[in-house]
Amino acid sequence: MNNRINKAISIMQGAWIDFSSTAKGNPFFLLIPFTYPIALLFVMYLNTGTRYLGLLLVGAILAEIINAGTAVFSETGSSKLFFKTFDLYVASPTSPFVYCMTISASWILMNSLAIFLFLLLALYFTHAGLLAVIATILIAIETSMVLGFIAFSAGTRLKTERDVFALGTILSFGLTLLSPIYYPITVLPPFVQMLSFLFPSTGPAILLQWAFGILNVNSNLVILSIANILVYLIIGIVAVKTALWREE
Amino acid sequence: MNQYALDSIKLAKNYGNTQALKEVTFSIKKGEIFSLLGRNGAGKTTFVRIATGQLMPTSGKLSVAGYDIIKEVEKVRENIAVVPQEARVIRSSSACEFIQLYLLMRGNVGIENTRTIALNALKKIGLEHKANISARQLSGGERHKMLLACAIASDASVLFLDEPSIGLDVHSRRKLWEILLKLKSEGKTIVLTTHYLDEAEFLSDRIAVINKGVVCKIGSPSAIIKDSGFELRVDIDESDIEKLTIPKGVKVNKLADKVRVLGEEKIVKKIVSQALSKKLKVSVAGPNLEDAFLNLVGAENEQQN
Incomplete structure (x- = not known):
């Protein structure tokens, strides 16, 4: 038990060192997470006024959490293929889980300012309460962990440096646009709704939109969303356990 | 008690049809400085990558710090540290923060505790005055020293150094040699790959010459010269x-x-x-x-x- 607590403390402290040193070295890193959601919010505001702002802000919260997860993919790939610091950790008692969690937590901290501000604005525009705040925290932990695990495992399998940037961008695109983050799943045709559950971000998106009072969900959608989260939790754990930490 | 820090028996590694290592057999005693010499592509790095748990062997047996590299790799990793040849700094962290992150990921606890260890390690390699400077602003040689400081800070008993003096000027090389001899005197086992033969001759207790995946000679520098x-x-x-x-x-x-x-x-x-x-x-x-x-x-x- 003590060992696990120490490990958790080390992960949080490592994430803090990684985050704070990056933020000190280049404060612009803290602003990068705002760019895409704000562009989207601005365009939508010009076209539709405040009508969809609540929905978009909830989407922006989730997009930041997703981007923190997928950043683990790029960071793992680049540290393995480009910066070559990966070997330093593989040849040490660092476990894949600790490495992955430290990077994931560091990226969540990096995006936390954006998450916090979008959360405040979303609460203001949707008049949501404590349930929305709790849901955001739980979904942030679950989604960043699951995506971090999967992204880390995929990152360890990259073969060339070019794949790091190309696949990282495609991954973010798929998770934030093809999955119903910025729109309700109910606008999709029924068949496409089912397909969207293939994305790990769909379940969290539906539950978050429901918690903010944006989406009326029936029991089927709730069950599918919870199933989506649980299945990806298992996939994430399997992914981190089968990561290519030691090469064959 | 096992007197060997590393014991390799018929270790082999194949990449497809290419045999990178062919039945490599030798031992390294605890407290030795042991150099692996060979031309580029001879199999030195492959051997180090297997010995440090980064790569699976195809066949053979290898134990490091008394633990089997296949069955007890976690135990092996607890007892080793590696200084990779090419590692670069991924973020704008300072030298001290870089080492702190490494120590925390290794399982050390406490920001202050790791800072003290990191500063001591930087002091040992003469880089304490650059502890708070962004690691990106360090010269290539200084960055390499910083990686060595990571290994020192880990307090591992077996250190694997892949061309540690590459990019260092003459004074820094001499300083590095002093540090390595000091680590040896503290009981550390040091496994070195290098292309600088004067370095291997000066530092090593024993040397293994690897050619085309085969250990073609093993012995002290003077014995190899004599032979x-x-x-x-x-x-x-x-x-x-x-x-x-x-x-x-x-x-x-x-x-x-x-x-x-x-x-x-x-x-x-x-x-x-x-x-x-x-x-x-x-x-x-x-x-x-x-x-x-x-x-x-x-x-x-x-x-x-």
Whole structure:
């Protein structure tokens, strides 16, 4: 038990060192997470006024959490293929889980300012309460962990440096646009709704939109969303356990 | 109690049809500085990657710090640290923060505790004055030293250093040698790969020469030099070599605009006498590890007389 607590403390402290040193070295890193959601919010505001702002802000919260997860993919790939610091950790008692969690937590901290501000604005525009705040925290932990695990495992399998940037961008695109983050799943045709559950971000998106009072969900959608989260939790754990930490 | 820090028995590694390591067998005693020498692609890095748990072997047995590298790799990793040759800094963290992150990921606890350890390690390598400077602003040599500080801070018993002095100036190399000898005196086992043969000769208790995946020689630097059979060498200008009669039984290597002739003392002395009688410029010295190494792995443009 003590060992696990120490490990958790080390992960949080490592994430803090990684985050704070990056933020000190280049404060612009803290602003990068705002760019895409704000562009989207601005365009939508010009076209539709405040009508969809609540929905978009909830989407922006989730997009930041997703981007923190997928950043683990790029960071793992680049540290393995480009910066070559990966070997330093593989040849040490660092476990894949600790490495992955430290990077994931560091990226969540990096995006936390954006998450916090979008959360405040979303609460203001949707008049949501404590349930929305709790849901955001739980979904942030679950989604960043699951995506971090999967992204880390995929990152360890990259073969060339070019794949790091190309696949990282495609991954973010798929998770934030093809999955119903910025729109309700109910606008999709029924068949496409089912397909969207293939994305790990769909379940969290539906539950978050429901918690903010944006989406009326029936029991089927709730069950599918919870199933989506649980299945990806298992996939994430399997992914981190089968990561290519030691090469064959 | 196991007296070996590393024990390799018939270790082999294949990449498809290519055999990178072929039944490599040798041991490294605890507290030794042991160098792996070989040409590029000889199999040194493959061996280090297997020994440090980064790569699975194809067959054979290898134990490090008394633990099996396949069945007990976590135990192996607890007892080792590696200084990779090429690692660069991914973020803008300071040297101290870089080491702190490494220590925290290794399982050390406490920001203040890791800071103290990191500062001590930086002090040991003479980089304490750059502890708070962004690691990106450090020179290549300083960054390499910082990676060595990571290994020192880990307090691992077996250190694997992949070309640790690459990019270092003469003074820094000498300082590095002092640090490595100090670590040895503290009981650490150091496994070194290097292309600097003077470094290997000066530092190593023993050396393994790897050629095309096979250990072709193992022993102390002086034993390897002695076993080469060379007793004396003479360097002659390339343009003068045709003026001399080179007897059989010597080794002739081309070195830029010079030709180096190596062999038994009495034969080499005859060549020297010839050269001096023709008033040719020569340089005579005893053989060194480089001569023995080239003899083992083959030199470019060499010919046997």
